[in-house]
Amino acid sequence: MERVRIVSLKGIRKRQSAAIHAGQMEAARVWTACRDAHLAARQEHGKWPNRDALQKATKGRFALHSQSVQMVTHAFLANVDTAQQLRNQGRAEIRYPYKDKTFYPLMWPAQAMHLEDKRMVLPMGRGRPSLILPKPEWLDQPCACKIVWNGLHNELHISVAEDTEEAPLLEPTHKHATVDLGQIQQAAVATNEGDALIVSGRGIRSLKRQHSKQLGEIASKRSRCQKGSRRWRKLGKTRAKLTLRYERRVRDLRHKGTRQVMDFCKEREVESVFVGNPDGVRRKNSGRHHNQRMSQWEYGKDIDYLQQKSEQDRIVCFTGDERGTSSRCPVCGHRHKPKGRNWRCKACGFEGHRDIVGAVNMHPIAYGQVVPFPKRITYLRPGNLRRSSSPGTGHRPDPSGRRCLAEARNQAPQDVCAGSLEHAHELCHSARSLPALAG
Numbered sequence: 001m002e003r004v005r006i007v008s009l010k011g012i013r014k015r016q017s018a019a020i021h022a023g024q025m026e027a028a029r030v031w032t033a034c035r036d037a038h039l040a041a042r043q044e045h046g047k048w049p050n051r052d053a054l055q056k057a058t059k060g061r062f063a064l065h066s067q068s069v070q071m072v073t074h075a076f077l078a079n080v081d082t083a084q085q086l087r088n089q090g091r092a093e094i095r096y097p098y099k100d101k102t103f104y105p106l107m108w109p110a111q112a113m114h115l116e117d118k119r120m121v122l123p124m125g126r127g128r129p130s131l132i133l134p135k136p137e138w139l140d141q142p143c144a145c146k147i148v149w150n151g152l153h154n155e156l157h158i159s160v161a162e163d164t165e166e167a168p169l170l171e172p173t174h175k176h177a178t179v180d181l182g183q184i185q186q187a188a189v190a191t192n193e194g195d196a197l198i199v200s201g202r203g204i205r206s207l208k209r210q211h212s213k214q215l216g217e218i219a220s221k222r223s224r225c226q227k228g229s230r231r232w233r234k235l236g237k238t239r240a241k242l243t244l245r246y247e248r249r250v251r252d253l254r255h256k257g258t259r260q261v262m263d264f265c266k267e268r269e270v271e272s273v274f275v276g277n278p279d280g281v282r283r284k285n286s287g288r289h290h291n292q293r294m295s296q297w298e299y300g301k302d303i304d305y306l307q308q309k310s311e312q313d314r315i316v317c318f319t320g321d322e323r324g325t326s327s328r329c330p331v332c333g334h335r336h337k338p339k340g341r342n343w344r345c346k347a348c349g350f351e352g353h354r355d356i357v358g359a360v361n362m363h364p365i366a367y368g369q370v371v372p373f374p375k376r377i378t379y380l381r382p383g384n385l386r387r388s389s390s391p392g393t394g395h396r397p398d399p400s401g402r403r404c405l406a407e408a409r410n411q412a413p414q415d416v417c418a419g420s421l422e423h424a425h426e427l428c429h430s431a432r433s434l435p436a437l438a439g
């Protein structure tokens, strides 16, 4: 397994950051040259340039280390491949690389990196001084790396190969789980043995709202400045800083939430997990507001993280279409679009949590097995969110939790089984935040 470790290059010498800057612009020129070659071939209906052709066409023309140039051509071809695959799947709106790039990350393969006692030497091509950076202590062998601009400063991304121990063969347990990803709830999990978990997505959503509000404030301040002025630049820097912090926070919560899902599965000795892929739902055109919400939903990351974590935990993980799973009654199969968090069947009177309904309905698709609706539902929220909820506005959880519990009982009586305060608060919150989102 490969893992990317990030080293900040904040505070390196001016001369070096100028060299990186120039190198990134040169790498962008390599990209543009590849784009031109590819575009010309496409327009003339000729043979598309392959690896060899691009390497030959770019050889010796650019002020970079030869292998850095090759890495750009490889990245370009990988990009073309992905676009081609997507287009073959019927996504005609996907374009082959067409943009002019101004900057592109500087990349080196493992064999280009030289390690010395305390330094790491990255060659910049013949006749140019190499980049010399302090060697991180954990780095003991040359690794592929790239220098990426994060909006505020450069970062060195080093991909470290991690040796994975031999997987011990596990006894088949025939325990399966399905995961329904959502926006209001990050994930709803149902096992075939009547256990269910709901991981709240409230933290991520509130961070998202806070961030877009901050961006709006900065944009309005910036619109009153002269473009390029000191204040204008300062605001741009603040924006980059806030965005970086926001991304770190969201990533943290996402990891914590998916970790909770995998821990839940591990505890119950689940051997295989099916993750519903909401691609179909997302691409459907359902109006401006809904579309915007859908495009901001980063379920691809949730799927990625779940796959990584399942690999670590030796659980099989696969994905598939989840279309229609949230609008069918798990008892009688009656179809209707649910409103709110609670799923109520008009035909047979069944009632249950909407996201769990989605997860339960995935069992027949993924494993060909109809499972009963879970009796036990665990509610978790990733990270400590108490601090981020601003006091004074909205709902303040009462310390006794009695009110929450009562409200939760009204909301979904069968869900309140353990009677834990945490879980009652959660219900209460999710019920409250609904009108704002469902509208």
Ligand SMILES: [Zn+2]
Pocket: 329, 330, 331, 332, 333, 334, 345, 346, 347, 348, 349, 350
């Ligand atoms: Zn029904």
